[in-house]
Amino acid sequence: MKLNELIQPQEPRDLYLPTMATLRDIKPLNALETLYTVELPGGADLGHQPGQFVEVSLFGVGEAPFSISSSPTRKGTFELGIRKVGLLTEKLAALKPGDKLGIRGPFGHGIDVERFKGKDVLVVAGGIGLVPMRSLINFVLDRRDDFGRLIICYGSRSDEELLFTEEREAWKKDPGVDFHVTVDRGSPAWAGRTGVITTLIPGLELELGKTVCCVCGPPVMYRFVLLALKSRGLSDESIYMSLERRMKCGVGKCGHCQINHSYVCQDGPVYHYPDLKSLEEAL
Amino acid sequence: MDLKFLASDRVEALVSHLMHQKAVYAPQRMGRHSVALDKVTNPAAVVLDYSRTMQSVKKYFQPPRDELLKFDLTDQSFAAATVEPLDAVLLGIHSYDRAAIDRLDYNFSQGQPEKNYLKRREGVIWVGVSYEPDEFHFSGSVGIGPLETEGFDVFLSRVGGGYQVETVTEKGGEILAGFDLPQAEQGKPSPGHFHQHIFLPQARLNEVMAASYSSPVWEETAQKCVGCGSCNIVCPTCYCFNVEENVDIKVTGGTRERIWDGCMLREFTEVAGGEVFRGGLAERQRHRVLRKFKYLSDRTGHPWCVGCGRCTAYCTAGISIVSIVNRCVSDFEKHPTTAV
Numbered sequence: 001m002k003l004n005e006l007i008q009p010q011e012p013r014d015l016y017l018p019t020m021a022t023l024r025d026i027k028p029l030n031a032l033e034t035l036y037t038v039e040l041p042g043g044a045d046l047g048h049q050p051g052q053f054v055e056v057s058l059f060g061v062g063e064a065p066f067s068i069s070s071s072p073t074r075k076g077t078f079e080l081g082i083r084k085v086g087l088l089t090e091k092l093a094a095l096k097p098g099d100k101l102g103i104r105g106p107f108g109h110g111i112d113v114e115r116f117k118g119k120d121v122l123v124v125a126g127g128i129g130l131v132p133m134r135s136l137i138n139f140v141l142d143r144r145d146d147f148g149r150l151i152i153c154y155g156s157r158s159d160e161e162l163l164f165t166e167e168r169e170a171w172k173k174d175p176g177v178d179f180h181v182t183v184d185r186g187s188p189a190w191a192g193r194t195g196v197i198t199t200l201i202p203g204l205e206l207e208l209g210k211t212v213c214c215v216c217g218p219p220v221m222y223r224f225v226l227l228a229l230k231s232r233g234l235s236d237e238s239i240y241m242s243l244e245r246r247m248k249c250g251v252g253k254c255g256h257c258q259i260n261h262s263y264v265c266q267d268g269p270v271y272h273y274p275d276l277k278s279l280e281e282a283l
Numbered sequence: 284m285d286l287k288f289l290a291s292d293r294v295e296a297l298v299s300h301l302m303h304q305k306a307v308y309a310p311q312r313m314g315r316h317s318v319a320l321d322k323v324t325n326p327a328a329v330v331l332d333y334s335r336t337m338q339s340v341k342k343y344f345q346p347p348r349d350e351l352l353k354f355d356l357t358d359q360s361f362a363a364a365t366v367e368p369l370d371a372v373l374l375g376i377h378s379y380d381r382a383a384i385d386r387l388d389y390n391f392s393q394g395q396p397e398k399n400y401l402k403r404r405e406g407v408i409w410v411g412v413s414y415e416p417d418e419f420h421f422s423g424s425v426g427i428g429p430l431e432t433e434g435f436d437v438f439l440s441r442v443g444g445g446y447q448v449e450t451v452t453e454k455g456g457e458i459l460a461g462f463d464l465p466q467a468e469q470g471k472p473s474p475g476h477f478h479q480h481i482f483l484p485q486a487r488l489n490e491v492m493a494a495s496y497s498s499p500v501w502e503e504t505a506q507k508c509v510g511c512g513s514c515n516i517v518c519p520t521c522y523c524f525n526v527e528e529n530v531d532i533k534v535t536g537g538t539r540e541r542i543w544d545g546c547m548l549r550e551f552t553e554v555a556g557g558e559v560f561r562g563g564l565a566e567r568q569r570h571r572v573l574r575k576f577k578y579l580s581d582r583t584g585h586p587w588c589v590g591c592g593r594c595t596a597y598c599t600a601g602i603s604i605v606s607i608v609n610r611c612v613s614d615f616e617k618h619p620t621t622a623v
Binding site for chain 1: 402
């Protein structure tokens, strides 16, 4: 077939113009990470799925992708958990409530929560991988009857870098949540578990065939977590992974986020693991 | 087919005829050795007999710097950039560069159609010209001959003393109306002789490239490659871009622009915190070549390389994409069982 016959005629659109949103609240999560509460004009619903991302921009500074940390069940505003690590994030950290920021999105393929219904949901989050996974966690907690058990494995480099202190306390106390946390290196004050995230997986109570798992963390983590999950007998079909790449445009045009033939901003960031097996560069 | 004859000494008159109707962009001599596409102001400056321009017509639809919006820092407001149709005659275009635009059209139309590119694409009259393949062209191997008229409104084929003029579309007929040309002699000009070939039928390329994934050719190519990204910048089907902010000198406003980017550059896959997902030159070479011969071809059935030879002709390290692909082909023929 000729190339022009493969094109579905559609009205071209302005893909790169942001919506000017208002920063409503800024809450430090630890020394590096901050939780931003953002409101679209008129309190409009962002309409996202857990696992999706938005492009955040400040004029004169730049634009970058950030995953959405709040659950779509909580309307009116949405939250972004952002680490101070570059020019844009430094400037974001200097904003005050009421300041404006540009938002495009939501973009990408998030977690298809319909497919998780009735299942036990296992979340494996390393470091700031907890930021997008918190959207799924709170979604499950807000729609408790739709899902089975909620099992959370959370690993961090140190206890100083742990995120969402109050929420973690609530998860720990919630009888419906099986919450496990470990740090690579604990400070003298740390009374919890020490060790990498994979050490949490052998001890989990899992009902195979009923469990779906979603993994998000630093690039080095995926292969090891995958081995640990598979050695517990979880099937490839039950595993989902959220991958980080440079999603510059968010609309499948700029090329930066490609993993082999796949655009992470279109097919991901959340992939069903069987689909990742043909992408040699993915893990 | 109705073929007319344009004598070489009437090219200037044809350019003037076209200029009376629309702006005309055509190849013109730049310095002593180069030919580049530019807006025509002097009909006598147009050069129709040339091997290649360093930049293709892509630059008119996706400019190297392309304003997306203007912002005002005093009140955080912005306005979308004004994008106008090119609305011009593109004269003297080679068939591979026209084929490259079909590929860009696909990229900017599929999924979410992009206004910036598609708006500029409007109102173009394509006047193609044949060429004699030089030591770098290999379009014949990807199914695009020098006499291919696909996508053109008018096509000029080089013959002794001038050009055979073929009116391909109605639009082409309209732009030529009023410019009298005599009937051409019967018979087509010779389709040209290629000096470079990819030695495999197109249909099997995807299979070969899939098998090439762990080939030593990528590491060997990386030994020579300096990672400058010239191959990306001259490629007529490369469309990747980055986005930059440009603040004016008074710091009261500025523009957000997209600029050409290239997957051969190390920073291309870098994310905040310093992780680089294709840190090695071998991985980047593989990505570049597979994008042309596998990733987008798997989806569409068309190779994304049009055989213009630019990446090889302008490579600062003497790397040839034809040699890379042929190496993959010969490895495949020797060890077809390693295919994934």
